[in-house]
Every structure is written in structure tokens, then in C-alpha cells.
Amino acid sequence: MTTTTQPPLKETSQSTMDVSVGPQHPGSGHVRLLMRVDGDYIVSIDPDIGYVHRGCEKIAEYRNYVSNIPHLERPCIIDAIHLNWAYVLPVEKLQGVTVPPRGKYIATIAAEMNRIMSHLYWLAINAGVFSGHTTIFMWAFGDRDLFIELAEWLTGARLTYSFLPPGGPRRDLPFGFEQKLTKLLDYFEKRLIEYDRVFFSNPLVVARAKGIGVLKKEDAIKLGVTGPVLRASGVEYDVRKVEPYGAYSDLDFRIPTFNAGDSYARFIVRLEEMKQSINIIRQALSKMPKGSIARKAPLVAPEGEAIGRVESSRGEITVMIIGDNSDKPYRVKIMNGSFRNLIALPYLIRNVHIADMPIIYGSLDYWPVEADR
Amino acid sequence: MTQTISAREETVINKTKSQFPQYIKETRIDSERRVTITFDEDHLQEIASWMRDDLGFDHLIGIAGVDYPTQKKIECLYLVASFSKPEFQDIILTLKAELARDNPSISSITSIWQSAHFHEREAFEMFGIKFEGHPDLRKLLTLDNWEGPPPMLKDIKFPEMGQR
Numbered sequence: 189m190t191t192t193t194q195p196p197l198k199e200t201s202q203s204t205m206d207v208s209v210g211p212q213h214p215g216s217g218h219v220r221l222l223m224r225v226d227g228d229y230i231v232s233i234d235p236d237i238g239y240v241h242r243g244c245e246k247i248a249e250y251r252n253y254v255s256n257i258p259h260l261e262r263p264c265i266i267d268a269i270h271l272n273w274a275y276v277l278p279v280e281k282l283q284g285v286t287v288p289p290r291g292k293y294i295a296t297i298a299a300e301m302n303r304i305m306s307h308l309y310w311l312a313i314n315a316g317v318f319s320g321h322t323t324i325f326m327w328a329f330g331d332r333d334l335f336i337e338l339a340e341w342l343t344g345a346r347l348t349y350s351f352l353p354p355g356g357p358r359r360d361l362p363f364g365f366e367q368k369l370t371k372l373l374d375y376f377e378k379r380l381i382e383y384d385r386v387f388f389s390n391p392l393v394v395a396r397a398k399g400i401g402v403l404k405k406e407d408a409i410k411l412g413v414t415g416p417v418l419r420a421s422g423v424e425y426d427v428r429k430v431e432p433y434g435a436y437s438d439l440d441f442r443i444p445t446f447n448a449g450d451s452y453a454r455f456i457v458r459l460e461e462m463k464q465s466i467n468i469i470r471q472a473l474s475k476m477p478k479g480s481i482a483r484k485a486p487l488v489a490p491e492g493e494a495i496g497r498v499e500s501s502r503g504e505i506t507v508m509i510i511g512d513n514s515d516k517p518y519r520v521k522i523m524n525g526s527f528r529n530l531i532a533l534p535y536l537i538r539n540v541h542i543a544d545m546p547i548i549y550g551s552l553d554y555w556p557v558e559a560d561r
Numbered sequence: 562m563t564q565t566i567s568a569r570e571e572t573v574i575n576k577t578k579s580q581f582p583q584y585i586k587e588t589r590i591d592s593e594r595r596v597t598i599t600f601d602e603d604h605l606q607e608i609a610s611w612m613r614d615d616l617g618f619d620h621l622i623g624i625a626g627v628d629y630p631t632q633k634k635i636e637c638l639y640l641v642a643s644f645s646k647p648e649f650q651d652i653i654l655t656l657k658a659e660l661a662r663d664n665p666s667i668s669s670i671t672s673i674w675q676s677a678h679f680h681e682r683e684a685f686e687m688f689g690i691k692f693e694g695h696p697d698l699r700k701l702l703t704l705d706n707w708e709g710p711p712p713m714l715k716d717i718k719f720p721e722m723g724q725r
Contacts, residue, residue, distance in 0.1 A: 198699070238702035246713060250722040271642060281592065324693030380568055409644050412620030412676035418593050418644070425644050431651040495595055495640070506640065516725065523640065531676045560702055 194234075204231055208467075209545075217556030219534070223545070230545060233537045235530060240558040246518040253279055253489060256517070258350045264526075264558040265347045265474050266309045269295070269302040270494045270500035272352050273560075275520070277433060277496030278509040279354045282489040288495055289435070291356030292482040296434040297472050299498075300465040301335055304376070306501035307458045308332035314550035315455055316387070319396055324387040330378055334372055341365065356482025366473055373466050380462060390457055397452040401536040401548035404449055415525045416461065417552055419445045420453035427499035438455025439471045446538060451551035458553070487515045502526050502553055526559035569648055570596050576616060581608060586659075594651050601669050602637075602658040609639070609656070609673045617646030618654055621674035624681060626688035628662070628715045635665045635688055641674070666691035669698075687713035 199385035203226050210220040218239035224231040226527035230301075236378040244263060248256050259267040260275050273295065280287065287295070336346050341362055351357055367435060387393055403413070408421035426443045428436040444460030446453040497506040503525025512518040529552055536548050563678065573596050584607075587599040600608055612618045616640045622640040639656040658667055669692040671677045681692040682695040682701040689711040693697055704713065708715055718725065 238700075238704075239703040243712065246719070247722060250719070255627075279630055317598050361657035409619050412622070412674060423644050425650070493591060493597070495655070497653070504622070508625055508638070508640070510627060519625075519627050521627075521638075522625065523625075527679065528622070528676060530679055551709075 199335060211236070214519065219554070219556040219559075221537070221545075221549075223537075223542075225542060228541055228543075230537055230542060233534050233545075235533045237530065237556060238560055240557045244465075244561040245520050245522060248517055250424055250516065252354055252487065252515040254416050254487070256520070257353060258348065260520070260522070261348060261350065262451070262557075263522075263561050264500075264502070264555050267297045267306040267501045267555075267558075268347060268349050269301055270505060271524075272350065273299060273434075274496060274498045274500070274507045274522075274524075275299060275509075276278055276352050276354050277491060277498065278494035278507050279517075280485065282492055282497060282509060282511045283354060283486050285355050285483060285485045287356040288480050289477040290360075290479045292435045293472050293476050294357045294361060295352055296439075296483060297361075297469050297530060298349070298357070298434065299434065300337070300468045300472070301339055301369075303465050303501050304462050305332050305335045305339070307462050308335070310458060310501070310550075310553045311383070312552055313388070318391040318546040318550035321387060321390070321393065324383065327379070327383065331376060337366070338372060341368075353482075353485070355485035356480075357412055358482075360448055361476075362483050366476075369469065370473065373469060377466055379464075380459065384459065388456060389397060393455075396544075397455055397547055397551065398448075398450060400451045400544050401540065401551060402448070402450045403532060403536060405447070407535070408449065409504050411535060412528060413503070414528050415455045415500070415553075416454060416505065417529050417532060419443065420457040421449035427504050431497065432499060432545050433496075435472055435475075436468075438475060439468055441468050441471075451547050454553075462466040462472040488513065489515075489517070491561075500525055502558065503528060522561055524558050524561075526555045527561075528561055529554060532533035567593070569652065570594070573616065573649070573652065573654060574598070577608075577612075580611060580615075582725060584608060584635055589671065591655075595653055595655070597655040597657055599657040599659065602660060605656075605658060605668055606673070609670050612641065612656075613656070613673055616684075617643045617649055619643055619645050621670075621676050622653065622681065624677065624684045626684045626690055626713065628688060628713065630662065630715045633662045635660045635662050636688055637665070637667055637684065639670070660690065664691075665689060666693060668693050669695035687711055689714070 204224050207223045211218045220236040222234040261271040308328045316324040340346045343351045405422040405423045424443050424445045441464050477510045491513050493510050495508045506523040508521040509517050510519040570590045584601040584604045589597045618641040625638040627636040636656045641654050684690050686700045
């Protein structure tokens with residue numbers, strides 16, 4: 189029951205009780221948190237994951253490189269482009285395929301739209317519902333649908349796009365897409381100000397999230413957390429900057445970083461990331477190169493290992509692929525943000541009120557299906 | 562693949578080689594920003610803590626098992642990277658240990674990189690690698706009633722999924 193990150197249980201205490209939260213969908217997927225509580229305090233928790241494990245990595249060894257895309261993006265359908273891209277980058281590396289510039293720009297736009305959609309989902313469920321804020325739930329879900337409609341227009345699917353096979357995206361921007369997206373971004377930018385007024389600056393939200401679940405910078409590094417959780421603890425690290433893929437090396441954007449490390453900082457960092465995503469999409473649209481969008485990629489990958497990584501909405505996704513001269517990978521290993529941030533759950537949810545647990549859990553944006561794969 | 566290999570990858574390899582000349586079996590620069598070091602599995606603790614403290618590889622991305630039944634070995638790959646050292650920030654260093662397939666075991670690195678806790682539990686369950694010294698080595702992802710062998714081994718086949 190104890191993990192390395194947990195303090196030893198107080199053995200003398202007669203008043204502790206074990207409570208199981210979940211696995212019936214405590215808010216964002218099936219996970220069970222075994223909590224040991226002492227009155228209103230959580231002494232320790234033990235995350236019990238695996239309820240939505242489907243053996244993605246094993247299945248991937250039975251499918252060829254292209255048919256792996258649809259099922260490998262399923263673990264986190266609200267962030268499908270990033271899962272797709274993280275898998276395709278090492279495949280392209282193994283095959284020696286390069287994507288034409290226009291294809292890279294289109295993929296970047298799709299990925300940043302996906303980041304906004306994923307953060308809006310988080311804002312609606314993990315931040316809004318978990319803190320009892322029904323208004324932001326409705327607003328964020330409503331605005332997310334506008335992005336989903338555009339994504340459907342671009343890719344043909346609302347959530348599970350399978351948009352990036354090796355070689356480049358499947359479709360070019362539809363006629364008139366640019367104008368529609370620009371209009372939506374203008375609208376959404378104004379909405380973010382209202383989000384700020386109604387949610388992020390709301391005294392009730394601030395009171396519930398500020399100073400709760402503090403992850404200090406050195407602990408964040410030690411635990412190896414990633415994504416917004418890491419940047420909310422003051423570590424400026426983003427794969428889009430340190431190892432630019434797609435069109436990110438041409439674009440000018442900043443990495444929002446906060447030093448507080450509490451749940452509120454993790455809230456705000458995602459708000460700022462949405463603003464940066466707007467900025468990135470606008471630049472990508474204005475700099476969009478002409479030309480072809482994709483190159484032909486072989487169906488077979490040679491022997492060798494390749495590692496690719498992208499910055500998804502939940503942190504870095506690193507995929508390692510081992511090829512063996514056939515059309516199927518010998519081994520696919522996915523290391524994603526949710527699984528890496530799992531260690532922060534037992535670390536942060538201890539010696540806190542039971543009522544703070546949903547806020548901390550929500551601020552981590554933990555996605556059980558992605559972690560279980 | 563035409564890539565320019567910068568000096569940083571060489572630096573990582575040379576420093577490691579000069580620190581542990583007898584424990585390093587093989588080094589390889591896979592491509593730009595990717596370095597693989599195969600080491601003697603008995604000395605993981607020393608190498609890992611030196612990597613963290615002196616080279617600045619302060620976090621673990623993940624642990625991947627790879628099964629090679631024909632060569633009778635299971636490879637245990639530790640992917641590590643650095644947040645705090647600017648010149649190594651974009652490098653992914655793969656530490657590779659080759660374990661005997663009939664009884665794979667290696668010492669746990671949860672005391673060095675805390676995040677190894679769940680990664681080691683996963684590799685234990687999926688490949689049967691025993692991590693000695695892990696505080697809580699038990700199943701993580703599979704069902705409680707799964708009693709078969711570690712499912713990611715190559716000889717565990719699922720014919721209903723197709724040919725492999």
C-alpha cells in the first residue's frame with residue numbers, strides 16, 4: 189500500500205479508514221484511488237490503475253505501420269492528433285521520410301487546435317465540474333464544439349482524426365477554412381477574457397485552488413513530471429522549444445511558466461497555453477507555404493530503433509519504435525504524460541482535506557485511458 | 562538518414578566511458594539527440610546515480626522492455642533526459658541492460674529516479690523483469706485474475722489479433 193513517495197502510515201492511529209474512490213468514473217475515466225483517511229484528512233492514497241488497459245503496445249505488434257494509427261490514438265481521443273503525431277515521427281525517422289513544409293504547417297495547426305480542444309475539455313470537466321462550477325462547464329463545452337466542427341471539416345472526423353499517416357497529413361486545408369478559423373480565433377480570444385472573469389479570477393475558485401497541492405520545483409524535477417504540471421512548478425521545458433518538430437521552429441511563441449506550483453498555477457498555465465495556441469495558429473496561417481502536403485512513405489520500415497516525441501496537452505509523449513524490416517513494428521513503446529504524472533498523485537494527495545482531492549486530481553489533468561494504454 | 566551529429570552526443574559518451582571504462586559494453590549515437598549506452602547490468606545503481614548527479618540527467622522518461630527470444634535475452638531500456646542542464650535538454654539517453662531471458666532481474670532505481678516506481682511495476686508485469694529493491698513490486702495494469710505469463714513476451718501470442 190505504501191509507495192516510495194508516501195510517508196509511513198501512522199500505525200498507532202485507530203481512527204484511519206480506507207475509502208475507495210472509483211473505479212466508476214470519478215470524473216475523467218476509470219481509475220480507483222484507495223484513500224486512507226483520518227477524519228477529514230487524507231493520510232495517503234494508492235492509485236489503482238489499469239481498468240481501461242487494452243494492450244495497445246501488444247496490438248501494435250500485430251498491425252502494420254499504417255493500421256496502427258487509429259488504435260494508437262484511441263487512448264486519448266480528445267488529444268488524438270498528438271498521439272498520432274508522436275507515433276508517426278519515429279516511423280518517419282526509421283523510414284527516412286520527410287514531410288513537405290506545407291504538411292508540417294497543417295499538422296501544426298491541427299495539433300494546436302487539438303490542444304485548445306483538450307484544454308477546454310479539461311476546463312469543463314477537470315476544473316469546472318470538480319470545483320462545482322457549472323457555468324464554465326457549459327461555456328467551455330460549447331466553445332469546444334466550435335473547434336470540433338472545424339476539425340471535422342479539416343479531417344473528416346470529430347475526435348479520432350487519424351490525420352497524420354507517415355509522409356504528411358491526409359488532406360489539405362479546405363477552401364475557406366482559413367477565414368473560418370481566423371473568425372473563430374477572434375471570437376475565442378474574447379471568450380478567454382470572459383473565462384478569466386467568471387472562472388480563473390473567481391474568488392471561490394481562487395480560494396479552493398490557491399496553495400492547494402503544492403509541487404515545488406525541485407520535487408517536480410525529481411518526480412519527472414511533465415507538461416503543464418511541470419511548467420506550473422517553474423521549470424521551463426517544452427518539447428516544442430527544446431526539440432522543435434513540425435513547424436514550431438519557424439514560429440514565435442512563449443512557454444507559459446509559473447513558480448507557485450499549486451493547483452491554481454496548474455489552472456492558469458493551461459489558460460495561458462490556450463492563448464499561445466491562438467498565437468501559434470495565427471502565425472502558421474499567415475506563413476503557410478505553398479506546395480505539396482505529403483510524400484509517399486514506404487509500408488516497410490528497416491531494422492533499427494527510433495524515438496520521437498511531441499508536446500501533447502498532457503505533457504511529453506515519447507514513442508520508441510523498433511523496426512525489423514517488415515511492415516509491422518517489432519516493438520512500440522509509448523511513454524505519455526498521464527503515466528508520467530501518475531507519480532504526482534500519491535505525492536500531492538496526502539495530508540489534505542478530502543474536499544481538496546478533486547481539485548488536485550483535476551489540476552493534474554490525469555487521463556486514465558492514456559495512462560493505461 | 563543524413564544528420565549532423567553535434568559534439569554534445571560525443572561528450573555524453575566520452576564522459577561516461579572515462580568514468581566507467583570497465584562497465585560500458587557498447588555506445589552508439591543513433592541519430593541527432595539520441596544516444597544509446599549498453600552497460601553491465603550489475604552496475605546500474607552506480608551508473609544511474611552518476612548520470613543524475615554529474616551529467617545532469619535528472620529525470621526518467623520511461624522504462625521499456627524488449628524481448629528477443631532468439632537471442633535469449635530481454636533488453637531493459639531506461640530512457641532518461643534532463644530538465645535542468647541546458648546543453649543536454651534535448652538529448653534522450655537510452656541506458657540499455659541486457660538480461661537473461663529465463664530469469665530477468667536487475668536492481669531497482671526507485672531511489673535514484675523516483676518516477677521509476679510505476680515504470681518498474683509496468684515492466685515487471687509485462688516482461689517479468691524483477692526489480693530488486695523495489696518497495697512495492699506488484700501488478701499494475703492487467704486484471705487481477707490474469708494468471709498467465711507476462712503478456713508482452715514474444716512467445717505469448719494472441720492469434721485472434723492476426724499474424725505476427
